[in-house]
Amino acid sequence: MRAVRWYGKKDVRVETVDDPEIVNPRDAIIKVSSTAICGSDLHLYDGVIPSMKKGDILGHEFMGEIVETGSAITNVKVGDRVVIPFTIACGQCFFCERTLTSLCDNSNPAQNQDVVEPLMGHSPSGLFGYSHMLGGFAGGQAEFVRVPYADKGCFKVPSHLSDDQLLFLSDILPTGWMGAENADIEPGDIVAIWGAGPVGQFAIRAALLMGAERVISIDHRPGRLALAAEAGAETLNFEHVDVLEALAETTGGRGPDRCIDAVGMEAHGLSADNLFDHARQAVGLATDRPHVLRQAIIACRKGGTISMPGVYGGLVDGLPFGAFVNKGLTLKTGQTHVHRYMQPLLDRIEAGEIEPASIISHHMPLDKAADAYAGFANEQDEYTKVILRP
């Protein structure tokens, strides 16, 4: 089959590899109909996520048709059209029983847990196509994928909706939704959302559906800010205005009640702290550029909440923790517990409350993946979301 493989910083190639096979009784093989490049794939593309190996198959947003099932699979069958959550979850451990599926105890193989435990203390769930410390599983930017724990990890979807409407149930729609949910939005709240990429876009829509009074989207790409405005957000371009001053003024000096960091470890912008982080990251002295988190702590209303769907990878320093403590802020984080959001969000798509396809800018064949990655990384105003079709 054809698959997108990682070879290093800014080096992805489409190559022919062996087709996947059923290994465990709860496996299924999916023939991929659509797969997307995620903003978090750019962290891999930029080489800032450790424990990648040359030849790894990328991709964790994908959907398709079941073409083969293991002997223990009874709740889905060959021919079913399914969307696959990017977090692999067994459904039976302490965490899965509490729907905290991105914390599954069992989906990251024991040998791979050895890589992540010294860094994190405990291993989160395995993910598709996202480094060996998070499972080393072959990803979904391919013609076929082996899905472990497929009885929990294959979400059946109706035929009257298109791939474009459904694909984002795999990651970014639930991620934006959980980002807003973690912000604990109450009536009257003003919500500031850093990052108007795909997750930020869905967080904007979710925050409004959850009853936010106003949503302010912060980015520097005019096209992405325009998309945010279409969804009903007010916009701030950090290249043109001072974000802290603008947020203070527009909220009557209170600060936004809820702040959502939909940027993560690779913040852009020409602020002094971010340039310093850039320099340290370039020479291997820092893993993350937490400019957004610093700014959100200072901007946030006293007693407010910061929600962090953005991905961080390693050590973060220089955080204003004095401000964080003395302002009594709450921080909520986590990889998305995708499984628990799929049905409710499918219901909202069917009801027309959310139109996921609105953020797609490009459809490209899988064989053009290298161009798609380069475009998504370098021309972010034009490329908001790329769908690859095998």
Place this chain on the structure above:
Amino acid sequence: MLKQKGNAMTRHEPDFKAETPDGSMVAPPGTRLAQRQNLGGMERSLSVAAGAVLAIIGARRRGVAGIALGLASSALLARGASGFGPAKRALGQRPDEKALAESAGWSSAAISTHAVTINAPRERVWQRFTDFEAWPDFAVNVSSLTRDDEGRLHIGSRDPAGEIEIIMAVTERIDRELLALDTVEGAAVPMSVRYEFRDGPPGRGTEIHGTVGYEPPGGSLGRHAAKANQREPGIQLRRDLKRFKALVETGEIATNAPQGQPAKA
């Protein structure tokens, strides 16, 4: 057979429970390696003294040299004050390892522990774990297992040198609570293993606390060599307990093949 009767690990129970000289516990139940101090009184005094001297010199220097002296001084002061030397830990034995080696008649000993919590009742966990013939399903280096007339386990294991046989005897067994095994005399790598089974807090499943002590071939250096090729008993204990947990909870063991390791079970 063993030079002393019973399980080598069990004989060192007080050490593993990290009691202080006055008999009080310094760590909560289930903790086995809380013992952190590995330096004697003279070593600690010398560390503090050397750290203090470097601090004085460092304070008078500016630039990189001053910072480097400051860091070295801090490390020495911490070493002396805490009684814990990381370098000595990496190269040598802890007091409990030394005691195990002396009592078992080994030239040196290494001890590793790992605990897992399994989302299943203790009875079921115990039944599955003591079904020895099923160990090859989850134990990564166990390729076969048979029992002889005396109840001893003949464990087939793939070594880099080829197929080897390890013979272990159950030295202690308390149903649903404790299983201890020792290698029989003449083993290439003498080893003693203990698994304790406890209930977690209500609704939190069953805890297995595993401890393995062994005589590393080639001493501490051999231990590091074994770690490098993933054959070190502590690494195997950790992985095997996790794989056993996955098997009990989910019926299978996650694998990332074909990008990595093949499955078992």
